[in-house]
Amino acid sequence: MNLKSLFRHEMLLAILLAIVLVILSFQSDKFFTVSNLLNQGRLMTETGLIAIAMTFIIATGGIDLSVGSILGLTAILTGVFWQNVGLPLPLAAAAAIAVGTFAGFVNGIIITRFRVPPLIATLATLALYRGLAEGISQARSVRGYPEWFYVLGQGNVLGVPTQLWLLLIAAVVASIILGYTRWGRTVYAIGNNEVAARFSGLSVERTKVALYTASGFAAAVAAVIFVSRVSTTRSDMGTGIELDAITAVVLGGTSIFGGRGTIAGTIIGLCLIQALKNGLSLAGVKGDGTIMLIGAVLILAILVSNLFERSGTR
Amino acid sequence: MAMTDLDIPPVRPSRAVQRPGAIQRLMSDYGQEIVVLLAIVALFAFVTMINPRFISANNLTTIFAGNAYIAVAAIGMSMVIITGNIDVSVGALIGVLATISGTLAVAGYPVWVAWFAPVLIGMAINGLIGVLVAYARIPSIVVTLGALSILRGGLISATGGTWISDLPPAFMVAQKKLFGLPVPLVAMVVLTLLAAAWMRYSAFGRSLYALGGNPEAAVATGIPAERRIVAVFIIHGFFAGLATILFATQLQVIQSTVPPNLELTIITAAVIGGVSILGGSGTVIGSTLAAILFATIGSALIFTNVSAYWLRAVIGLLILATVLADMFRRSRRI
Amino acid sequence: MGKVLLSAILALSFSTSLSQAQSAWTGGDDLPTNPLACDATAPTPTAKPYDGGVPTNAPDRKGKTITVVDVPKLVGIGYFNATSKGIADAAKEMGTMNAKTDGPSKANIDDQITLIDNYITSGVDGILFAANDPVAIAPVLKKALAAGINVVGYDANSTPDARQWFVNQAEFNGIAKSMVDAMAAEVGEEGSFAIVTSTFTTPNQARWISEMAAYQAKCHPKMKWLETVEAQEDNILSFNQANTLINKYGDELKGIFGMTSVATPAAADAVTQANKCGSVAVVGLATPNAMKPYVSSGCVKSVVLWNPVDLGYAAAYVMRAVADGDLKGGATSVKAGKLGELSVINGSEILLGAPFVFTKDNINDFDF
Structure with missing residues (x-):
């Protein structure tokens, strides 16, 4: 695969994002303002962190459906530990993140050691981890955190929402890892042909376990940010976030069959969805209209990109 | 669990002695189905010891008929998964079709129109999804994620969530009995057996396994892959339509919203039943058994007084145990 | 494998040991309860200072046409359709309010917060809300107040300082009394009953269950609570759960409480289809349209609810009064169009009225 074909979809998507931004700013003068855009960054951080880790997993041809449940479990544990x-509180959050990371590690073990397909394994742990969250919480919320804790989810650092810095750092680090390291090449190699990757001496199992562990870690960090943003814990936190993250990743051009995908694409996909949600709402479109449009954009974006690719390569 | 040593070769050496024969063949053909069946039987035995009312006729009806619509929808889902595809929009589709069906019934159309409209519309919508998957080559998870949003948003903007009541009594097919058995139960058993036989013995059915197992080879042997994929999605729409009828006629009111997590339950039933998500294997008998297993677990947890707070954890654990048991069985068989 | 199984067994035994330690009345919250008197004496209202929030630098909106957005817990269910209709009716009547309803498609805290955030940015004059979580919604509502937006809640409250007023459909202990009294009247003082609720994390339902437990212990001490089951907002699951309860307890089960407008009709259907009408009572919160078939067949005798259309209507009038500056802290009542004067309780709440019990005689007078 050459770099050109890799960036074709991302380019298209970036152009689409630019067009959407222009149209939406004409629809509402409140949309293209610094404060609104920064605020949207705050709202998309949790999905963004999960989507970045999900990009690696989907690029190996895997999937992780349990992230929303890991988020819920970590959120509950943060409150319970504290x-x-x-x-x-810092120790409680760290311990909860450790458990969330371990939950991801367990996914990795089930997938590699017991050779359960990722979709089935994480479907099962989706139910299990959510169940643990419900059982441990006994449907109780933990509230009343100290003021300083809210800096993470509600505060600003240098005028930018705190968690947006985390998302930016995560995106940069992840792009470097996926694009320029041996490790990143291993991810693509597994996605292209797992058997071949194994025979060429790549540590397939170890990489996969690391990826699912990282996915658990991302979901766990997202959980703490989420708790800080909404100032309470609930066992149903993060329900359905896996589909939002997967939507961003596949919209960003990562092939669900593996072997292809970039962090840049995922971030553009994420921004496109968030811009549509926010901009349409500001323009007076109701929520149900917005989700229909996002569905249509998802299908059309991949369709158009497929058409371009075929006309380019054949 | 202290499993730090990750360099274990993924293929385990065989430990089981190969005993050829009928049982062996049955195990290899229907291994996961048998695992699920044993789980159901074990649960029944265990719970009945605690509370014999568990196997009262009424409770058996609740267990076997209560999840029939999930089982019927899982038949189509299994076929889709066997070809290596997936559909995450089926829950939203059932919600939309139920609303259409109920609206027609209340509007005074003959009940058979209200029954068959969802089947036809389901086939049409899923046919379109199939075309996008097969001919436009968009991965099925992408198309159906999009379809999920479109259907869910469309349902809300179309109905605003008004419930449908005053349904004509003749419409309530799921509350009727056939040969003394509830219609959902009969429908589930008949459809499962027909679909299983068709999958196993028809050329069409077998070609689906070929498509899922090795698409290139399947195409090389002359199987028209694109048309088969579209056909499978249309058949899936057909079963989703039938599931809708059972779903919509169970109660005297139709809640015109998408049942929460229905698609996840249906997909889980299909994969737990032994349909490999990678395509190429599995039967619809397994998915029906899995739907029954879910209903059995749900009922058993109430009967055994498991704390309701831990209910979902226990369900998750049982699902994981079933999956691991299957993997364990397979690794022994190699 | 063995280790996994071992941990599985450990987790299972862990869960069962916990279930043994479980106190009765699963599904309630742990907030203090305040059961009403067993007879009909009205509680003496305790005066409480205004504890709501105040918007910062709100412009003078007196008499001006205001733009209001209504953000319910979720859209697409009958109940919030009815409140939305009430708001639209009131807006039309007043002629000085542009109201629209926009909510999440699932009862999801994050989607609701995001929506409200967008409306703050778009610059509405007022926000009406029904919170999915009282605490989680607070930061975004405070942000609205800080932006000079008038914030009024209805149906499901937030923390008081995050909004100006809350229109309370009926006090929790009032609902609890109506429900338990209705059940006692049908199953007798020694009857056993079970509860079908949505999820244990739904704040209103948890509150009602706690208050019901307290009231039952105080006024109907011999009634027996069997168990509470969850059924999401899923009518077929509610139906299956109610059936399982009937099958499990047999003749011991005398009544089922439905805690949501989804669970109650489904439980009534389960009782009807099990031919248990008359021997298993169903009492619950539900909207009349969904309950008409069961009430007119005589299978369900009492449905407890307030009128959600009136609730939305009152919320819209309260919003108008707040925007006009007519309703301030310390007020004792507010005028709400055709509903007349509504009284202020608990510092910053406006009480719609006593809960309403629908019966065979009056249910056909309602259409929502």
Whole structure:
């Protein structure tokens, strides 16, 4: 695969994003303002972190449906560790993130060691982790965090929402790893042909376990940000976020069959969805109209990109 | 669990002694189905010991008929998955079709129109999805993720969520009995057996396995891959339509919203039933058994007084155990 | 494999041991309860200072046409259709309010927050909301107040300081009393009953269950609570759960409480189809249209609810009064169009009225 074909979809998508931004700014003068755009960045951070990790997984031809449940479990544990166990809040959050990361590691083990297909494995843990969150929480919310904790989810650093810095750092680091390291090439190699990757001496199993662990970590970090943003914990937090993340990733040009995809694409996909949600709402379109349009954009974007690709390569 | 050693070769050496024969063949053909069936039987035995009312006729009806619509929808889903595709929009589709069906019934159309309209519309919508997957070559998860949004948003903007009541009594087919058995149960069994036989013995059915197992080889042997994919999605729409009839006629009101997580339940039933998500294997008998297993678990947890707070954790654990048992069985068989 | 199984067994035993330790009345919250008196004596209202929030630098909106957005828990269910209709009716009547309803398609805290955030940016004059979570919604509502937007809640409250007023459809303990009294009247003082609810995390339902437990212990001490089951907002699941309860307890089960407008008709259908009408009572919260078949067949005798159309209507009038500056902290009542004067309770709440019990005689007078 050459770099050209890799960036074809991302280019198309970036042009589409630019067009959408222009149209939406004409629809509402409130849309293209610094404060609104930064605020949208705040709202998309949790999905964004998960989508970045999901890009790696989908690029290997896998999938992780359990991220929303890991988010819920980590959120609940943050509250329980802090209030019921009595740990200091930073330690409680770290411990909860550790458990969320371990949940991702368990996914990886089930997938590699027991050779359960990722979709089935994470479908099962989707139910399991959500169930654990519900059982541990006993339907109780933990509230009343100290003020400083809200800086993460509601505050600003240098005028930019705190969590947006995290998303930016994660995006840059992930782009470098996926695009320029041996590790990133291993990801594509697994996605293109897992058997061949194994025979060429790449540590397929180890890479996969690491990826699912990283996905658990991303979901866990997103959970703490989410708790800080909404100032409470609920066991149903993050329900359905896996579909939002997957939508962003595939819209961003990552092939669901693996072997292709970039972090840049995922980020553009993410921004496109968020811009549509926000801009249409500002322009007076109701929520149900917006989700219909996002569905249509998803199908059309991949359709158009497929058409271009075929006319280019054949 | 302390499993830090990740360099274990993925293919395990055989430990089981190969005993050829009828049982062996049955196990290899229907292994996962048998695992699920054993799980159902074990649950029944265990819960009945605690509370014999578990196997009362009424509770058996609740268990076997209650999830019939999931089982019927899972038949089509299994076929889609066997060809290596997936459909995450089926829950939204059933919600849309139920609303159409109920609206027609209330508007005074003959009940058979209200029954068959969802089937035809389901086939049309999924036919379109199939065309996008097969001819436009968009991965099915992308098309159906898009379709999920479109159907869900469309349903809300079309109905605004008004419930449909005052349904004519003749419409309520799921509440009727056939040969003394509830219609959903009869429909589930008959459709499952017909679909299973058709998948196993017809050339069309077998070609689906070929498509899912090895698409290139299948095309090389002359199977028209694109047309088969479209056909499978249309058949899936047909079963989704039938599932809708059972779903919409169960109660005297139709809630014109998408049932929460229905698509996930249907997909889970299909994969737990032994349909490999990578395509190429599995039967629809397994998916029906899995739908029954879910209903059995749901009922069993109430009967055994498992804390309702832990209910979903236990369901998740049982699903994981079933999957691992299947993998364990396969690794022994190699 | 063995290790996985072992951990599975451990988790299972863990869960069962916890289930043993479970107190009765699963599904309630842990907030303090305040059961009403067993007879009909009205509680003496305790005066409480205004504890709502105040918008910063709100422009003078007196008499001006205001743009209001209504963000319910979710769109696409009958109940919030009815509140939305009430808001639209009131807006039309007043002629000085542009109201529209826009909510998430699932009862999801994040989608609701995002929607409200967008409307703050687009610059509405007022926000009406029904919170999916009282605390989670608070930051975004405070942001609205800080932007000078008038914020009024209805149906499901937020923390008081995050909004100006809350239109309370009926007090939790009032609903609890109506429900438990209706059940006791049907199943007798020693009857056993079970509950079908949506999820244990739904704040209103959890609150009602807690208040019902407290009221039952106080006024109907011999009634027996069997268990609470979850059924999401899914009518077929509610139906299956109700059936399973009937099958499990047999003749011991005398009544089922439906805690949501989804669960109650489904439970009534389960009782009807099991031919248990008359021997298993169904009492619950539900909208009349969904309950008409069961009430007119005599299978369900009492449905408890307030009028959601009136609730939306009152919320719109409260919004108008707040925007005009007519309703301020310390007020004791507010005028709400055809509903007349509504009284202020709990500092910053406006009470719609006592809960309404629909019966065979009056249910056909309602259409929502």
